[in-house]
Amino acid sequence: MEKNMRPLLLLSNDDGVNAKGINELIRTLRPMADLIVVAPDGPRSGFSGAITSEHPLRCTKVKEEEGLTVYQCNGTPVDCVKLALHTLVPRTPDLVLGGINHGDNSSVNVHYSGTMGVVIEGCLKSIPSIGFSLCNHDTDADFSPLLPYVNRIVEEVLKMGLPEGTCLNVNFPDLPQFAGVRICRQTKGVWTNEFAQATHPNGRNYYWMTGNYVNQEPESEDTDHWAMDHGYIAITPTQIDVTAYKLKKEMETWNFNL
Amino acid sequence: MEKNMRPLLLLSNDDGVNAKGINELIRTLRPMADLIVVAPDGPRSGFSGAITSEHPLRCTKVKEEEGLTVYQCNGTPVDCVKLALHTLVPRTPDLVLGGINHGDNSSVNVHYSGTMGVVIEGCLKSIPSIGFSLCNHDTDADFSPLLPYVNRIVEEVLKMGLPEGTCLNVNFPDLPQFAGVRICRQTKGVWTNEFAQATHPNGRNYYWMTGNYVNQEPESEDTDHWAMDHGYIAITPTQIDVTAYKLKKEMETWNFNL
Numbered sequence: 001m002e003k004n005m006r007p008l009l010l011l012s013n014d015d016g017v018n019a020k021g022i023n024e025l026i027r028t029l030r031p032m033a034d035l036i037v038v039a040p041d042g043p044r045s046g047f048s049g050a051i052t053s054e055h056p057l058r059c060t061k062v063k064e065e066e067g068l069t070v071y072q073c074n075g076t077p078v079d080c081v082k083l084a085l086h087t088l089v090p091r092t093p094d095l096v097l098g099g100i101n102h103g104d105n106s107s108v109n110v111h112y113s114g115t116m117g118v119v120i121e122g123c124l125k126s127i128p129s130i131g132f133s134l135c136n137h138d139t140d141a142d143f144s145p146l147l148p149y150v151n152r153i154v155e156e157v158l159k160m161g162l163p164e165g166t167c168l169n170v171n172f173p174d175l176p177q178f179a180g181v182r183i184c185r186q187t188k189g190v191w192t193n194e195f196a197q198a199t200h201p202n203g204r205n206y207y208w209m210t211g212n213y214v215n216q217e218p219e220s221e222d223t224d225h226w227a228m229d230h231g232y233i234a235i236t237p238t239q240i241d242v243t244a245y246k247l248k249k250e251m252e253t254w255n256f257n258l
Numbered sequence: 259m260e261k262n263m264r265p266l267l268l269l270s271n272d273d274g275v276n277a278k279g280i281n282e283l284i285r286t287l288r289p290m291a292d293l294i295v296v297a298p299d300g301p302r303s304g305f306s307g308a309i310t311s312e313h314p315l316r317c318t319k320v321k322e323e324e325g326l327t328v329y330q331c332n333g334t335p336v337d338c339v340k341l342a343l344h345t346l347v348p349r350t351p352d353l354v355l356g357g358i359n360h361g362d363n364s365s366v367n368v369h370y371s372g373t374m375g376v377v378i379e380g381c382l383k384s385i386p387s388i389g390f391s392l393c394n395h396d397t398d399a400d401f402s403p404l405l406p407y408v409n410r411i412v413e414e415v416l417k418m419g420l421p422e423g424t425c426l427n428v429n430f431p432d433l434p435q436f437a438g439v440r441i442c443r444q445t446k447g448v449w450t451n452e453f454a455q456a457t458h459p460n461g462r463n464y465y466w467m468t469g470n471y472v473n474q475e476p477e478s479e480d481t482d483h484w485a486m487d488h489g490y491i492a493i494t495p496t497q498i499d500v501t502a503y504k505l506k507k508e509m510e511t512w513n514f515n516l
Contacts, residue, residue, distance in 0.1 A: 152514055
């Protein structure tokens with residue numbers, strides 16, 4: 001970043017440009033940085049790293065003020081980041097931020113999260129990237145207890161950087177105050193009972209996705225779920241290399257000859 | 259698996275139930291296993307780990323023969339696996355298979371791939387899971403050189419199992435024969451020039467996703483791209499824990515106090 005230049009932050013999310021979470025993120029970061037927001041034009045929760053190749057993408061500028069430009073886009077969260085970096089940003093952003101998500105993205109939820117899709121895309125483009133999520137799905141959730149920590153984490157990452165190929169998944173418990181910040185690993189967990197069945201008036205069955213999350217290691221104190229269950233803000237350092245190196249070594253002795 | 263019982267394999271993909279790739283997978287595996295296929299009703303390429311929570315899901319049985327049942331579903335690849343395991347399978351499958359994909363899912367493409375979405379979902383449900391992809395996007399690509407290797411890899415994984423939390427991402431170069439099988443790691447690479455701009459008759463701009471893939475480490479002989487570039491089948495062992503453990507250790511000294 002050039003001397004005397006304010007940081008430029010690219011913001012996106014998966015709840016859509018009008019969600020409270022991203023607007024709270026804008027509000028808290030505006031004093032410290034120039035912001036460009038490129039977010040979906042409606043809800044894209046659970047869109048993971050999805051990209052759109054079969055339909056044309058459109059972007060519309062919906063706000064331009066000193067230090068803040070907002071676009072909405074008809075694509076996925078990852079499309080928003082890609083399109084922003086390809087064509088909308090005035091220079092490479094200093095950070096890519098996802099959120100603040102309405103709902104928890106810890107544990108295995110990282111694999112479904114559109115918020116983390118944003119963050120992983122920023123990371124794939126070699127930009128330090130952070131996802132923020134609050135463990136509360138309400139459209140009018142209270143984000144105010146988080147905001148000082150969001151600013152602090154952004155400041156610290158602007159100062160320290162992040163190693164190539166890594167990003168941060170930050171999850172806040174839904175509390176008025178926090179016991180502190182813990183650096184965590186991804187909890188082992190599983191979703192069960194994932195569908196509710198219903199019957200259409202025409203007689204055909206259909207299904208709504210729902211489910212119960214089961215923490216498979218509730219006693220492990222180094223996990224993101226343990227941290228949140230005990231009142232801490234959970235920061236889970238995350239990487240884009242998903243190679244299973246231990247299995248790679250084991251499999252070198254396997255035989256795949258025909 | 260019970261003695262004398264044929265293995266049960268759950269198949270899905272992201273190119274849709276009518277794509278040649280999944281039908282070739284069915285054809286080659288049918289002699290060795292009972293198959294249940296639950297696949298999207300049309301193309302879902304690039305859907306990553308996306309799930310559908312805002313719309314109802316529907317599934318229709320489109321084929322039932324001895325040892326083969328096929329459903330199509332209006333959801334994402336991951337929805338198909340979830341719905342199959344929740345409600346459609348007669349018992350827990352011995353393997354979950356994604357593909358055969360029309361197009362390469364090596365390197366960073368693992369993050370966008372609906373085929374690997376299928377595989378990661380199977381893995382999250384503690385079922386050994388394998389994704390198969392051919393580096394050819396043609397709807398009528400020739401899968402025949404791959405098929406003996408697909409069978410061999412499936413046999414071997416049925417015999418050996420896979421450690422909890424791991425799965426396989428198998429990519430085939432588009433060749434009539436192969437130099438052999440290599441166990442690889444995910445290549446570092448990046449997509450550039452990701453959009454082509456066009457103008458609607460009404461004057462507004464829109465964008466099509468496209469792009470050029472750049473291998474950032476073409477000389478690294480342990481990568482999946484190197485393997486394919488040199489005529490090998492690339493097997494990349496993949497894990498669902500995306501924690502960046504080295505960064506986790508480093509960040510324990512960072513200060514996030516307000």
